[in-house]
Amino acid sequence: MMIAFAVGLVGIPDTLTQRDYDPKTVETIGGNVLSIEKITPAKKRGYWVQLMLQTEKETIAVQLGPAWYIDKQTPRIEANDTITVTGSRVTVDGRSAIVAADITKGNELLKLRDDNGIPVWPRRH
Helix, strand or coil: CHHHHHHHHHHHHHHHHHHCCCHHHEEEEEEEEEEEEEECCCCCCCCEEEEEEECCCCEEEEEEEEHHHHCCCCCCCCCCCEEEEEEEEEEECCEEEEEEEEEEECCEEEECECCCCCECCCCCC
């Protein structure tokens, strides 16, 4: 009984992640990075990296992933960068946001999630 319970707990983060990413709402947008910030989202442990992207139509939050992972990746995304984001449009606290799967900066690609929205970072670090 304890083993089954432990296995059940391990599956919870995957479920939360998938709920945060809907393959049906994936779109690609481009724009200018206004700012990068570390946030502490509900239901997630530790700091996460989010950027504000100014597109032709809107200013939108783009969620990248956990800071411990993002901080080690290249290309490094910084304020004033021009980037293209492919990800799932979700509503967070009543506002539109994009959960990023891929970010392109110049000819470099930062891959964060697969086509189903499963994160590429290890679950335990």
